Amino acid sequence: MTTELYRIQFAGETLDGFEATDVKNNLQGLFRISDERVESLFDGTIRTLKTDLSFDDANRYRDRLIKAGADVEIVPVAAPQMVAEPESKRSVEAPRAASLSVEPMEAKAEEAEEAAPTPESTQPAAVSKSANRVPPKRPVAKPAETGHLREAPIEFTGNGGEYFGIWIINILLTIVTLGIYSAWATVRNNQYFYGNTRLDNASFQYLADPITILKGRLLALAILVVFVVLSNLYVEASILLGIGFIFAMPWIVIRSLRFQSINSAYRNVRFDFEGKYVEALMALFVWPLLNLFTFMLLTPFVTLKTHRFIANGSRFGTTPFLLNSTAGQYYSFFGKGILMGLVFGLVAWIGGELFHVVLGTLIAVVGYIAVIGYFMAGMTNLYVNSLSLEGHTFSSDLQPGRMIWIYISNSFLVMLTAGLFTPWAKVRMARYRASCTAMIVDGDLDHFVAAEDKRTSALGQELGDAFDVGIAAF
Incomplete structure (x- = not known):
């Protein structure tokens, strides 16, 4: 079993079948953060939502974010952290990758399972049918490799x-x-x-x-x-x-x-x-x-x-x-x-x-x-x-x-x-x-x-x- 640690990154992208507004509402309910803070997650900057995770814990957190419609990636901590330029700042120097610290994600894996709301409680009434579909927990074949997650109906x-x-x-x-x-x-x-x-x-x-x-x-x-x-x-x-x-x-x-x-x-x-x-x-x-x-x-x-x-x-x-x-x-x-x-x-x-x-x-x-x-x-x-x-x-x-x-x-x-x-x-x-x-x-x-x-x-x-x-x- 690998002892390498991993981090979860998010660049403001949503999964296919999810509306951006719905994903923002889902993340706001999941993390219990303000409107301004959830908007900052979608400015194009690659942010680290959680770091120093074991492989299993990283997949557990990623699955919860996938249910909310967020296109997140698991990256080894040792890997260099790439930076994406926000659309509003294309002409200026790209900012450093930011880190978001929120209570449910900072807790231990077992505590996070209890602290995080269930998918039903975080889903707004306007969420589309495809957004309500809850994917199961996902084993990853190669820990060091990640891909773009999308829903193919x-x-x-x-x-x-x-x-x-x-x-x-x-x-x-x-x-x-x-x-x-x-x-x-x-x-x-x-x-x-x-x-x-x-x-x-x-x-x-x-x-x-x-x-x-x-x-x-x-x-x-x-x-x-x-x-x-x-x-x-x-x-x-x-x-x-x-x-x-x-x-x-x-x-x-x-x-x-x-x-x-x-x-x-x-x-x-x-x-x-x-x-x-x-x-x-x-x-x-x-x-x-x-x-x-x-x-x-x-x-x-x-x-x-x-x-x-x-x-x-x-x-x-x-x-x-x-x-x-x-x-x-x-x-x-x-x-x-x-x-x-x-x-x-x-x-x-x-x-x-x-x-x-x-x-x-x-x-x-x-x-x-x-x-x-x-x-x-x-x-x-x-x-x-x-x-x-x-x-x-x-x-x-x-x-x-x-x-x-x-x-x-x-x-x-x-x-x-x-x-x-x-x-x-x-x-x-x-x-x-x-x-x-x-x-x-x-x-x-x-x-x-x-x-x-x-x-x-x-x-x-x-x-x-x-x-x-x-x-x-x-």
Whole structure:
């Protein structure tokens, strides 16, 4: 571990997606300083907000300032301190870099956590939606290197009418070909949604070959037929095949996740998956079995283990993703959801007993919908906000109310139109999910492209395995 000390510098720049006025208000509330003093922070002078920090403390302070919208940098104390010229003083000699001393930042790390206001308390009412998005704590790959932090929102540009043409043709051709065209339908669907999902002015790509997917499905069908025939003829064979299936499933899941990953790309850099067999076996069978023995008390822990298996096994090029969450966060999340359900259940029971059974039923239905929305949105937020990629992090702020409204209204319209609204429903949900998701980019993403050139030659042999089974994070 490095013993080098660091300082936090600020030159009056704001992160993308934040208004300067909002950032000033946020910093004023965070530091509890006067209007004149907060204005002086934005005169173009590079100021040291805090110095002589350990690496972990420096990142902790930087994360708090990022939440306020300030574009700050961590610089080793030993490095020379650069000076920027204020715009109002371009013709005169640049001033010395200034240092700002404020109480929350001068306290010890533990005291600062308690003294500093929460993001909600420092956010003014006029803060935009993107400003309210709170990026998670960010590990930095190289302590001595820093980059320009910016928020890169994810966008979905597809529309229901356009996708309807693809969707209806896929259905008709799949029926006419007795299911054979389903492999091509899968590729066309994925290519449409990947191609219309954009990050930092570039679209994602789906590169799978329909023939490979069809071969995988035919192989799975053949295995299923053999299993059914042998099970009917020999009871012992069904038992042996069942046991064999348990040990084969982790391998199949890994191959499926890898097939989906290496056929997904961004800026011509392929994703990858390198999960271990033992981790897959634990996530699929061992942890769920232990959960049953503990009367489902391990559910948050099992969910965390599954998320870690998926996230930590994933790669972008040669760079691994990392899930930074803890078991405590998952137990807190599940505990709040269970408490919400119990409160609604109690209120529904009281309403039914004291007033009318119809009222109790309505409250129970509302509670059920609220809990479902909480888990639908919260599980995604919990996973995405804990994810990092070599110093880059991700942000998700799905709202339970909005999420459940889209889900219910989509279901109603799909039933009302006998399924014809399905393309619009999928596009609507994809657009909302994208609008609530962003990547906090530290520097740029160009270095991933260089790493890809060293890896592509090893991918050819892996493209032949395709299985339509797997597990998902949410």
